[in-house]
Amino acid sequence: MNRVVATALPDIPLVEPGSDLGELTLVGLEKAGIELQNQDILVFASKVFSKAEGRYFDLSEIRPSPAAREIAAACDKDPRLVELILAESNQVLRIRPGLIVVEHRLGFVCANAGIDHSNATSDEETVLLLPTDPDRSARRLLRTVAEATGADVAIIINDSHGRAWRQGTVGIAIGVAGMSPLTDRGGDPDIFGRTLQATLLGTADEIAAGASLLQGGADERSPIVHLRGVSYEPSSGKVSDLLRPLETDMFR
């Protein structure tokens, strides 16, 4: 029977700069009574990587540029925060009260460059940026897990993002290792034996969204989710495979 079991690893301690995520994961798996198998998946809330990598910035140390001040006035945000958003972005797409939609330096379109006060620290002047290179972070953790367990698994780093035309955030993949984030079913015959068209599935994003149900949004008490039973193609995929090429983008 086709079944997926997703388990939030229990009792994960608060992550701090320098925390060993590999060790936390292995201990969490043991507490959950899970022995990793090939084709399992581990999904991590991006915040634990941000924190382990020490991606904190102190707003009191930021000198906003004139451009940041101008945008800050237009959207009623802290100019120092806007300075950080600009530094983390390739391009500003839209500015609205409380919101700057950008192309992040990692290539995806998102709100406020993914920079967040929420749960960063107890200090209102400290903000947390996305991990420096989530694909690389995922690959590194994958090697650690593989060495410790011998299992060939996939790792996804997810983050909660808004959508152009829909309300509510959903988990999407911002880093991936050990799998192709897309599944191309274009060549498969459908149930009538015809070749399917237009069936590139955003598998890593669907996994990221599903795992997010157990991570509770901004809550970080369940940042690591183990999944078993998901069909995916093992490969050295990267998250940029999920980004729509500019030449097919109709909505910037």
Add this chain to the structure above:
Amino acid sequence: MNRVVATALPDIPLVEPGSDLGELTLVGLEKAGIELQNQDILVFASKVFSKAEGRYFDLSEIRPSPAAREIAAACDKDPRLVELILAESNQVLRIRPGLIVVEHRLGFVCANAGIDHSNATSDEETVLLLPTDPDRSARRLLRTVAEATGADVAIIINDSHGRAWRQGTVGIAIGVAGMSPLTDRGGDPDIFGRTLQATLLGTADEIAAGASLLQGGADERSPIVHLRGVSYEPSSGKVSDLLRPLETDMFR
């Protein structure tokens, strides 16, 4: 321990016009050995509702309008199919080769009004439209299931959609019953006791995406997925709750 178990109901027969989806579901649950409990969720691929509702159209009976012919020439599609796409849409947003992005009459933005040849029938001249009123279809099935089992569950009808800036389709909700499709965590304190901001979670879409992993995209052999362990707010929600109001839409 926080755990979600998603099960594709086995041996669901091919759905035809007039098929009793309530009966198919109850038999499928029994075959899976699942006794429904309160707070369970059933996710249905939209195609089974389209088929049960007989939403087939024969292209050979469609007379395309001059407007449909003009758009068809611009995007290299069958003018009769374009006529149907226009009839199913409130507004055309973009036209590209092979693609018409519309606001569907149900309110969401999607490609080609969700009209598909794939798996519709073995006849190349027949296409399948989305269900007439997915929320109503979901509510009706919810009543049937509640009467048969006594369980208070939620039902989501999902469909695979593309995204503005990302490759690959993901499952999203186009019909919902028995739950609020959004989860508002705005009032909750974060782990440092501060009030969270901007945490409206697209829960129904995350469930739709996660379940889609077991439905296999255009494949319809596993159209019904049962989920247990997902936290959601029981209510009489509707899918339009998930649609971004036009006044906050920055990307049409």
